Structures are given as C-alpha cells and as structure tokens.
Amino acid sequence: MHNRLKTKFLGFEVKSPLVLPAGIMDMSFSGLDISAKNGAGIVTSKSLTLEQRSGYKGPVVAEFESGLLNAMGLCNPGIVDGLAEVNEFKERSDTPVIVSVFATNVDDFLELTNHVNKSRGDFLELNLSCPNVYDEFGIPLASSKDEVFKIVKAVKRVSKLPVIAKLSPNVLSITEIALAAEEAGADALCLINTVGPGMLIDTKMVKPVLFNKFGGLSGPCIKPIALKLIYQAYSAVDIPIIGMGGVCTGEDAIEMIMAGATLIGVGTAVHFRGIEVFNKINEEIIQFMDENGFNELSEIPKLEKLK
Amino acid sequence: MHNRLKTKFLGFEVKSPLVLPAGIMDMSFSGLDISAKNGAGIVTSKSLTLEQRSGYKGPVVAEFESGLLNAMGLCNPGIVDGLAEVNEFKERSDTPVIVSVFATNVDDFLELTNHVNKSRGDFLELNLSCPNVYDEFGIPLASSKDEVFKIVKAVKRVSKLPVIAKLSPNVLSITEIALAAEEAGADALCLINTVGPGMLIDTKMVKPVLFNKFGGLSGPCIKPIALKLIYQAYSAVDIPIIGMGGVCTGEDAIEMIMAGATLIGVGTAVHFRGIEVFNKINEEIIQFMDENGFNELSEIPKLEKLK
Amino acid sequence: MDKRITLKISKIEDETKDIKTFTFNHKLNAKPGQFIMLTDFEGGEKPFSISDCSENEFSITVKKIGEFTSRLFQKGVGDYMSVRGAFGSSFFVSNGKVLLVGGGYGSPPLYFLAKKLLKAGANIAVVNGAQTKDDLVFCDRFSKLGIKYQNITEAGCLGRKGTSVDLAKGALTKEKFDFIYAAGPEMMMKALQGVIGEVDYEFLFERYMKCAIGICGNCTMDPLGIRLCVEGPVLPKKIIEQLTEFGKYRRDASGKRIRY
Amino acid sequence: MDKRITLKISKIEDETKDIKTFTFNHKLNAKPGQFIMLTDFEGGEKPFSISDCSENEFSITVKKIGEFTSRLFQKGVGDYMSVRGAFGSSFFVSNGKVLLVGGGYGSPPLYFLAKKLLKAGANIAVVNGAQTKDDLVFCDRFSKLGIKYQNITEAGCLGRKGTSVDLAKGALTKEKFDFIYAAGPEMMMKALQGVIGEVDYEFLFERYMKCAIGICGNCTMDPLGIRLCVEGPVLPKKIIEQLTEFGKYRRDASGKRIRY
Numbered sequence A, B: 001m002h003n004r005l006k007t008k009f010l011g012f013e014v015k016s017p018l019v020l021p022a023g024i025m026d027m028s029f030s031g032l033d034i035s036a037k038n039g040a041g042i043v044t045s046k047s048l049t050l051e052q053r054s055g056y057k058g059p060v061v062a063e064f065e066s067g068l069l070n071a072m073g074l075c076n077p078g079i080v081d082g083l084a085e086v087n088e089f090k091e092r093s094d095t096p097v098i099v100s101v102f103a104t105n106v107d108d109f110l111e112l113t114n115h116v117n118k119s120r121g122d123f124l125e126l127n128l129s130c131p132n133v134y135d136e137f138g139i140p141l142a143s144s145k146d147e148v149f150k151i152v153k154a155v156k157r158v159s160k161l162p163v164i165a166k167l168s169p170n171v172l173s174i175t176e177i178a179l180a181a182e183e184a185g186a187d188a189l190c191l192i193n194t195v196g197p198g199m200l201i202d203t204k205m206v207k208p209v210l211f212n213k214f215g216g217l218s219g220p221c222i223k224p225i226a227l228k229l230i231y232q233a234y235s236a237v238d239i240p241i242i243g244m245g246g247v248c249t250g251e252d253a254i255e256m257i258m259a260g261a262t263l264i265g266v267g268t269a270v271h272f273r274g275i276e277v278f279n280k281i282n283e284e285i286i287q288f289m290d291e292n293g294f295n296e297l298s299e300i301p302k303l304e305k306l307k
Numbered sequence C, D: 001m002d003k004r005i006t007l008k009i010s011k012i013e014d015e016t017k018d019i020k021t022f023t024f025n026h027k028l029n030a031k032p033g034q035f036i037m038l039t040d041f042e043g044g045e046k047p048f049s050i051s052d053c054s055e056n057e058f059s060i061t062v063k064k065i066g067e068f069t070s071r072l073f074q075k076g077v078g079d080y081m082s083v084r085g086a087f088g089s090s091f092f093v094s095n096g097k098v099l100l101v102g103g104g105y106g107s108p109p110l111y112f113l114a115k116k117l118l119k120a121g122a123n124i125a126v127v128n129g130a131q132t133k134d135d136l137v138f139c140d141r142f143s144k145l146g147i148k149y150q151n152i153t154e155a156g157c158l159g160r161k162g163t164s165v166d167l168a169k170g171a172l173t174k175e176k177f178d179f180i181y182a183a184g185p186e187m188m189m190k191a192l193q194g195v196i197g198e199v200d201y202e203f204l205f206e207r208y209m210k211c212a213i214g215i216c217g218n219c220t221m222d223p224l225g226i227r228l229c230v231e232g233p234v235l236p237k238k239i240i241e242q243l244t245e246f247g248k249y250r251r252d253a254s255g256k257r258i259r260y
Ligand SMILES: Cc1cc2nc3c(=O)[nH]c(=O)nc-3n(C[C@H](O)[C@H](O)[C@H](O)COP(=O)(O)OP(=O)(O)OC[C@H]3O[C@@H](n4cnc5c(N)ncnc54)[C@H](O)[C@@H]3O)c2cc1C
Pocket: C035, C044, C045, C046, C047, C048, C049, C050, C060, C061, C062, C063, C064, C065, C066, C067, C068, C069, C070, C105, C108, C205, C206, C207, C208, C209, C210, C233
C-alpha cells in the first residue's frame, strides 16, 4: 500500500504525504516516534524558542462543536533540549523531521538557525504565525510581507537545511505574503496556522474559557479557510506547499491536494480519531485512488490555478 | 414571557434582543414578516444596492459539517424595489426594521441614504464588509479604518436614521476599525459579517463547489471568532453592538451578551433550526435567566472590559 | 447537514425533442413532490422535481429552456453531475379517489406520486396536458400504470384540443373526487383552482431558488413568507388560498417582482 | 466532543489538614482510574483522579500543594468549578484475589476501584501508606467496605513504621494474589514493581497535563509515546515494563525533563 503514497518533497522521498504538524504530540522524541509509526510521512517538532517556555496557564484548550481553540503559549523546553529530542528521534527513525522554531526578530531566528544547523533535523520551519502570543509579541510577523521577506531572506543565508515558512491565515492578502516568502528564498510554504483567534465564554462563571482569553481555531471549522488560502498561495508561487487546517479524513486530504498542497498536515484530528489517524487517512486516500482510477498520488489532479 | 426580553436599543424598545440579519429571509416583505412573527425583535433588509443585482451563478451555498459557505453575490432588487418591500412590511408590522445598504464609494452610499431617508425604515446599516464580492469590488471597505471613518462620517451628515456600521471579521485590528466607526459618529456597530472567505472542493469533478469559488463562512464554526471580535469592540467603544456569528441556541446568545452585544443576530441557524429559531432561542434565554436567577435581560452580566 | 453527492448519469431518455429524463444510481429516499438541486459546477445550480425514485435510483425530467438545461442536454451517460437534496415538502398520499392534473414538464413528478398512490390503494385518474404533442410527456408511463389516463394538447394534435384544466373540469362534473393534485404552469393551476369547487387539493409550485435550504428568502411567497424550498414546493389548499401572489407575480434572481 | 460542565461544589470534607474531598452533583459516568480536569478560570486547569462516583455525584480528593490547589481550598459549598472529563483509561476490574497499594493522595482513586471490585466479587486487600498519620487518607472509608485493610506511615505514628510497599511485600510473601493495583508517588510504584514478582498489575501514573485530549504531547511517556491522558493514566504491566522513563524522569510544563 505505502508504495502508492510515496511523495517527493524537496529532494526527499517520503512514505506518506501526511505530516505531523508543529505543536501536536511533539514535546518528546517518543511523541514524534509514535506518530511516524502510525503513518505520518514527516514529523515536526514543537516550535522551539531560544529559552524554555512553560506556556500559558490553563485552560489552554477549549473544545466546541466544530473544532478546538488553543492557547498553549508556545510551551517548549528551549532550542537545546528540543533539538536533543529531535536527535534522539533520529536515532530510532528514518522519518524526516521538520524543526519548527519561533522568534520575533531576525537575530533570534538566526541564533535558532545556527542551533538547528548542528542538529539532525531535515528541514527548518519558521513559525511566523502563532496567533496566541499576541499580548506578548503583537501581531504575527506573517501579517507583514516585509517582515516575512526580511526574516526568510536572512535565515536562508545561514541555514544548512531547506527552509519552510509557516504562514498565517489572518492576513488581508495571502498572495502577497506567499510571494514575499518565495522571493526571499523559502524552499516551501506551510499553511495554515490556527485561525482567528477566537474566544468562548463560560456563561455560569462569566469568564472566558481559556485563561489567555483568546486562542487559535483548528479542526474541521477551519478547513474551508485553509483550502482557499492554500489555493491562492498555490496559484501564486512555484514552491511546494504543506497544506493543513481541519484535515480529518482522506477526502479532506484529497481536497488539500486539489487545492495545491504537496504534503498535508493532520493536527487536531489526532484528538478526534486517535493517533492512528495517519494510517486511517492513508488508507482512505488509497481507497479514493482506487475508486477514481489513480495509481499514484501524483496523478491526482489539482484545480486550475487562479489567474 | 416577552416582557422579560424587552431591550432598549437606540431609543427603541424591542420585544426580543434577536435580530434577523441582512441576507437572511429578507428578499420580500413577507420574509421579514414571518421572521418577526416568529420572534425576531428587529428585522434587517437584504443589503440593497443602487441597481438591481441578480447575484452570482449557483451553487451559491455550500454546506459543510460546521457551517455554511455562501457567495450570493449581493443579489437584490435594487434600492427602490427593496424599500418598497420594507414599506410594505411596515404596513403590517410594528417591528423595527434595519435597512442594509451596500456600495463601494461615498457618493453611492449618500445616494442610497437619500433613498432610505424617504422610506419607513427605522435604522440604516452600512454593509462595509461583504467578503464575497472581492473579485468585483476588492478588499472590503471595513478592512481600512480610514475608509470606514470617511463613509460613516459622510453618511451620518445626511442620514435621518440612526446609522449602524456592519464590520468585517477579516481585519488585523478590530479595535482600530470599531473606534474609527464610533469617532465618525456611528450610532451602533454590527459584527460580524461572514468569515474568510473559504472554499470547498468537489473531489470527483475537481471543481470548487461554489461557482464563485470562494464564499463567506457563517454558522457554528465562526462563533468563537465572533465572540472575540465583539468582545474587543465592546471593550473599545461605548456605542451598542449587534453581535452575530454562529448563534444557534440561547446559550450562544448569552455568550454574545456577555461578550458585549446588546442585540444578537441569528442568521444561518434559520436553516438549522427552522424559522421558529427566534422563538426557540427566546425561550432558551428565558430558561437561562430562570436557572441563574435573572429577572430581566439587562441583569445578565458582561465580561470585564479588556484593558 | 444537506449532503452534496456527485454522481454519474446512469441513463438518459428522450421524452420529446426538448425534454429528457436523467437517471442516477443512488438511494435518495425522496418523497413525491420533492426536488433536488443539480449542478455541473460550470455555472448554475437548478431545482428539478423528482420524476421517479426507487430503492437504488432516481430520475428527473428536464425541459431545455436556457443556459443550464442546454448544457445538461449535452451530457452523456457516465458524466458526473452534483446533487443536493431531496428538499422540500411532499404530496399527501391519499388512499381515496384522486385526480392528478399535469401540465408540460409538471407531469413527471405526478408520475412518481401516482406510483405511491397506487401502493396506498387510491383510485387514480390522471389528466395530462401540453401545448403540442411534442411537449406531452410520460403518456406511456402513466398508461402502463393501469390507471385512468387522458391527455390533451392546446394545438389539438391528439384529437382533443384544450388544456388539462378542461379535462379536469369534465372529470369533476362527472365524478366526485376526494383529493386533487396538480403540477404544471402556474396559470394552469390558477385556472384549475377556479373549477375545483370544494374538493381538497395540493399544488406543486415553482419559484426562483438559490439556496434551497430556507435562508436566502428568494423563494418566499407573499404574504405568508412561505419558503417554497422548505414549506413547499407542494402546498396544501389552506395555504394556497391565502397566497395573494399566486397567479399574479413571482420574483426573479434579484428578488424583483415579475408579473405573470 | 469533550464537553465542559460548570458545577457547584455540593460537599467539602476535610480528610487531613491539607487534603480535602470535593463532591459535585453530576452524572459523570466515570470508571475507576479516570480523572477530570478542573478549573476556576482564575489560572490553571489541573488533573484530579476520581475518588468516588455514583449515579448522581462524583468526588475528587485533593492535596494542597501549590497555587491552584491553594485557591481551591478557599472555595466553599455552592461555589462554581468547571470540569472536563472523565478522561483516560481505567483499571481492569478483576473478580479474583487482588491487592491494592496506595500512597498519599494516590489512595482515593483506589477506594473508587475497591467499590467496583467488591461488586465484581473480588477478594480485596488494601495497604495504604503515607509519610505521617496526617497524610493518611480514606482509612475510614476503606475500613467501612468490610475488606482487608492495613495502613502504615513512614513516621511510624500508627505503630507500624514503613511504606505501603513494605506492607505489600509482607502480604505478597504470605499470600498469592491474582492482580495488584497501585496509585501513589512514582518512586513508591517503582519500589513496588521490584517486589511484585510474576503477578500481573496496573499502576496509575501522573505526568504534567495540559490538554488532556491527546494532542499537546506534554504527558507522553518515553520511549513508547504513550499519552497518559489517553492511553493512561492507568497502564498495564506489559506497557509499564517498556517505559524507560518510569522512576527516572518526568517532564515539566515546558516539556523539559526533570530527574527524580
Ligand atoms: C421546485 C421546482 C421544480 C422544478 N422542476 C422542474 C422539472 O422537473 N423539470 C424542469 O425541466 N424544470 C423544473 N423546474 C424549472 C427549472 O429549475 C428551470 O427550468 C431551470 O432552472 C432553467 O435553467 P436554465 O439555466 O436552463 O434557464 P434560464 O435561462 O436560467 O432560465 C429560464 C427560466 O427558468 C426558470 N429558472 C431559472 N433558474 C431557476 C432557478 N434557480 N429556480 C427556479 N427557476 C429557475 C425561470 O423561470 C427562468 O425564467 C423546477 C423549478 C422548481 C422551482
């Protein structure tokens, strides 16, 4: 089965187009490992910062009928311990790993890049788009094409690994931002990060459910937004796209591919369908291919690009 | 029962805080009338333009598990025929009516305002935020605080009716925009219009489901986004807010009130729970008040304002 | 959720030179009078009454009249079409003595109804009319049901000259019916209403439809605000009697009133 | 969907000077070993094992150790708290001869288990340990069940001096058990594992939890990537034997490893 799902991505041949995205089950080497064992073709580390961060006080997640709000607050053990987990993962697995990093300025991104250069990571992902640390850090960098250009350009100059820019859905024109990232030399795009953010209220206690008040939306509710933005980015750039946002089923993954994604992230669905979700979706993709007469993933057509 | 739901809004006393929003069941006087009969305290006309518009080709709606995408394309019979429906409605009902108008420049908004001045409408709502006519008209006016200020200011000078500015969720800072509308003299805000827009794909025919490709999201999936934006606007301004976006139940309506809404729009839920949805939600609000010891709507507390 | 399903056309039958029946293999679970929304994603999604529906397939019978239906007429067996539905209200299934009055492409949904009525043990008479012989549909199908069946054209090409309302009038003076069903041009139904007398009835209406899920308001009928896509398209006598717009006007895609 | 519910505290019982039992009127449908996430929306949402659960109410038994639990200790009956859950795996309910080994605030979930085991017809012995007499909880409740019950403190204040592992060791040399359950400090369970021999067992683990729905990864145990909030907190022998981090380290809120 897996042969038919083989996908080429930036010189790698991955066994499945499914990606464990940043922030999901990736605090430890064993979280990455079990995701890979369950069918993820690529895994991503938690977004690592220079210093360790404990994240926000709970509640950090709030579920509603159509998805999830989260305000984890970028908790991570810091770049050094985080890369140790990545390296330990690479001891046991040949699954490619994306190292996600977060910072708010060029210097910090460069320092993070230098750390990642010395790790066993396969790709470097710049999280320019966390919507949940607004109070701390302001509007995400990915909202400004100039910031995106500046940071990607600088990181590309020093990174030994291919660079992926993770973009925000909360922008007025994704086309501009995607083009800025490509022009600056990004090897691939990853979108979308969580949407909004949003808020939910406990009506008995008259309090926001999340202690941070606001949290980014993920899960089924954001799929149409993700598809639209991926399609717009795909229409504008020539570099490959890791598409994500609300993918729960094989059918969702096929929509992402048709919208222009080369790889597909599956995050919140790990909650809805278990850690086995990767294998389940892999099988559903195969089933779709059987039903529609496609032998290989690359035969699945994409929408005509927007003009 | 209804006595306990009485609400004051811009000098009017309305029998329920629930509003039929623009674009829902409002092409005809009879659509407005049946909504009022089913418990809406205020009804809104379809967004009217100077000339009649047939709207986009179908499919104009696409449903998914957490809500709806629509790209109606601002179909409406034009300001003259539209106001005739409003007047005919007012012949039979004492329910206040909001006349929604759409244009892309100050002159057209002023011309629309002159028409509305001569109608029996009770409020004038400026739709600054339709996300579905991007190809035709570009980024919604409500994305720019300067545009919002300019249009509201100009309209306020000539309007005989209280002016409501309907804002977009697709902005980087709702606070700025809300403040601009207030400063320009808006009597109230209405938010949110549909989110995104988004896209869905038919995987068998490899086509966007909507003929317009993209359509605004409404329904349960957008509630957290609506709550957050309403809360931010409420924290920033002193004028009342008509809050909407995904309200389906009394509990949702209470969340809107706690986030800062004075009135609550119920749109897409008309599909999910029938035209009786207004009465159902009215009863659920009463039930919440009973369970939590509130006699009148005005006793329901709001979140502490953001600083 | 109103689930969309994309299906291959499994059969196409020519009814007349500009009317075809399209069949799809799919368990739709529709009731007579209900409709689907059909699209090829090339512009336009349009309502069509279900003209037949069994365990595993359903059909619609379409008249070519404009952009969408013309494109549809170029499709072949095996081509994909995308379907939402079934939507709307359905006919009351009587087991008494009933009269079905069809006009033009309005007759096919009455065929689906007739099959259900037969099962319920009703005593059925059908009158079917059209402008010319070439516009008359489903004669064979109705005949094969072994029920009373008469047809007529305005051009008189089949001998009798007139409308299905003329036939209905004749039947109503000769016999007593428990229930009358009609589907066809609005002015035909309006005329029929004038000759029905006291008998109970249901008519199938058409209005411009966009969302089909009861929110856009394009299909409401005055002054009740009845949504034809939810409370209709089949309406009962007691509602129809209150509809001031019946036979007077309808609304186009912009919501503007168009007088009949 | 994991539904959140906000409830009034219906009863508060003092167990020791820094351990209290909080009861809520709500049908939780929890199984022994499962936990809830509890918050007052003032900062912090924390996991607590269910110490009792009947048709209409459930309890948790909490030790005051930090910011959140200190605030919780100031709440009174009638105050609201918000609950998610019940989450996680539960204890296997044996009907054989079983030994329950509790330590500190780990014992209460074993009380809920004991009640279920009794119903299943198991032959139950409980050993319960703590640092001092003041830390020992649920002695009365266990005793009232009419099962074999022994307790011990490290300070020796109740006569016997030692840990529940010492008592377990004693019991295991005298008798043969079918199944052993334990909940308490990790090092206690580690020590217990050393004296268990061949008997099958399940332990209840604690790791730093944030989401409790299996996505944040904070509670995973190496090297299996077992999520304590989903596959745990109760783990079976065959999993525990593979856990290299058991008794060695855990992770703090940032994911950093903390050595025991
Ligand atoms: C409940 C219902 C059941 C119907 N059943 C059938 C049927 O079984 N067979 C059949 O041939 N036709 C049926 N129709 C009519 C059918 O929908 C139109 O013939 C079709 O939409 C024409 O589309 P077009 O693009 O080919 O024509 P256009 O050139 O777009 O329009 C021609 C005329 O068709 C009608 N029409 C167009 N679009 C719509 C629309 N969205 N909703 C309603 N009417 C429209 C209008 O009267 C219009 O003037 C039904 C309509 C309704 C409302």
